[in-house]
Amino acid sequence: MKPPNPKASPRKTRGPKAQKVDTALLLDAAQRVFSASGIKGASIRAIAREAGCDPALIYYHFESKEAMFLALLDRKLPPLAQDLEFIAEASNLEPTYLRLWKISRVYRRHFSRDTGFRAVLRGQIVSGTEGAKEAIARHIQRAARCNWAIIEQGIQRGDLRPDLNPRMTGFFLVRMFMEIFDLVPAFSERITQMPGEQALVATERAWFELFWRGVAVPPVSALPADLFSVE
Amino acid sequence: MKPPNPKASPRKTRGPKAQKVDTALLLDAAQRVFSASGIKGASIRAIAREAGCDPALIYYHFESKEAMFLALLDRKLPPLAQDLEFIAEASNLEPTYLRLWKISRVYRRHFSRDTGFRAVLRGQIVSGTEGAKEAIARHIQRAARCNWAIIEQGIQRGDLRPDLNPRMTGFFLVRMFMEIFDLVPAFSERITQMPGEQALVATERAWFELFWRGVAVPPVSALPADLFSVE
DNA sequence: TCTCCATTTCAACAACTGTTGAATAGTGTG
DNA sequence: CACACTATTCAACAGTTGTTGAAATGGAGA
Structure with missing residues (x-):
């Protein structure tokens, strides 16, 4: 044959x-x-x-792999920023804790299936070409501005500590959620002694509670029980 | 010629x-x-x-590139774990806030010059071979156990909230410092409107203050002014 | 019918890659 | 002296890669 x-x-x-x-x-x-x-x-x-x-x-x-990477950013990040802009509207009178929680829901919606990609993004932030760094920064800035605005409004409304730096606070809020999306699925048993999705939910809640205690005025203002059902 | x-x-x-x-x-x-x-x-x-x-x-x-990567882990992570084990000794009667701050100093000492490498580590955690994932997990576990012990001792001593999950809390404390080491140098102007090293220090402090407010008993127990000079 | 255009594939080339066995160069031991 | 061992380089091979120009294919319009 x-x-x-x-x-x-x-x-x-x-x-x-x-x-x-x-x-x-x-x-x-x-x-x-x-x-x-x-x-x-x-x-x-x-x-x-x-x-x-x-x-x-x-x-x-x-034109190149880098162009593909930039196209991926261009595809992914503007919808995220749009969703955040909606929450950040000054006319939005929802409670501050709800708005902050909704920020995390936006990131979850847009990023929760991109597990390996986030390591790539970080690699490019830290070691990429200037073109890539600039593009990432531009996109992230647009999203981050929304987060800062929400925090500033929270400070003005007397819900958040007046000594908070909105940029840093927004960084803390968002980056920890990204860490959770990335690492908890891989390490759920070790971090929480719970399996998969349950671990993710429990960790997100624990984080938001800690964060809220850290930023709220008066200290330890209560979060309502149904907050975490908001998607 | x-x-x-x-x-x-x-x-x-x-x-x-x-x-x-x-x-x-x-x-x-x-x-x-x-x-x-x-x-x-x-x-x-x-x-x-x-x-x-x-x-x-x-x-x-x-034997291979992966073997080199694992050798890098074997070189780097045990000294980190050793330093943490020293802080975590049950006989250590330093205040809990000091011990938690010292945790961050250990990570800073051992990781502050490894900027791109952390993205690689994350990539391997998420998308690496089972061998790499297992080795990373083993090393990280040893370090993480120290962090949990310190937090548990803090709870027992009445310094930290009794409802805290020590594993999650350790995760939050450490992962945010790692985020700060990675991203603040790249984005210092955008996050803090301060240049380089000043941005890093300011962000670390802001994070630790927020974290402390989130975990401490009684709420908003004060951190002493000279804490941040501890290296 | 012919021409132009858009999209996709083919073919090819130079460069790069992972990996291996052999060669080289010393040192130490019996 | 011969041999074994260690550490390093050389040379080679098959395979893979990035990239390019040309070819093929169909549809639309003049």
Whole structure:
């Protein structure tokens, strides 16, 4: 039995009836490969394999891997910022603790399925090209401004300590939620002695309670029992 | 003018009088390359170039890149755990706030120069091989146990809230310091509107104050003014 | 019909990679 | 002296990579 003749494999058609690959599918594939292998460790061919297309197509749609990474940011971060802007409207008269909790729900909605990607983002923040750092900073700034505004309003309304630095406080609130989304799934048994999703929920609550005690006026103002059911 | 004849380059000597490269130097080089490029993106040849040796030497000393990564953990994390074990001794009668602050000083001492490496560690926690995850978990567990013990002792001494989960609380305390070490240098102007080192110090203090308010009994028990000078 | 355009694939090239076995160079021991 | 051992380099191989230009394919419009 002779082995299959490689020259006999059917040639894929090109042009309009070729396998259609839109850029969203390419970006999804890139995200998966970046998450598994880092940006440098993610080869164009691995991304193409993941997307089920020819590597040259990536060059047709994007200039480089970095351009793909930036496109992923451009796809992901503006909707997050929009959701935050909604909460941060000055006309929003919801209680401050509720607004802060809703911030965390926004981050959870937009990031909870991006486990490996966040390590990649951090790597780029710390060791990436200036272009990447600048783009990340720009996007994060837009989201962060909303968080600062909510905290400032909380201070003005007398709900939060007047000595708080809104930028730092926003950083603490958000970064800890991101840590929780990243690490608790991997380490749930060790951190909480509870399994999976239960661990995540319990840790989020414990964090928000600690945070609230740390920032609230008067000290230890109570959080209502149904807060944590708000999605 | 003819170009230099590549065959005429001097051959490097081998054997005992060859350029001496000990494994510490290899690991330093690996850490730098891992930090810049991730583990997958770090080629053996790049590490060898960074170390100034032949790539085959890496195979002489280590089985693989992963083995190098694990050796880096083995080098770095036990001294950290040892320092924490010293603070966590049950006979240590220092005030609880001081012991918690000292925890942060230990992490600062051992990790403050490893900026890119922490993203690599996180990537391995989330997406690494089972071997890497297990090794990381083992090391982190040893350190984390000290943190839990200190928090438990704080609860027993009536300094900390009795409803705190020591594991979660330890996680919050430490992870936020790690976030601060990683991200504040990169984003100091945006987070604090202060430059570099000043931003780091100010953010650490703000975090510890918030944390302390969140965990202390009675609420808002005061931290002494000279705490933050403790290194 | 022909031309243009958009999209996708093919093919190829130079460079890089991981890895291996052999060679080299000393030292110590019997 | 010969041999064994250690540490380092050289050379080579097969495989993978990034990237590019050309080719193929269909649809739309003149």
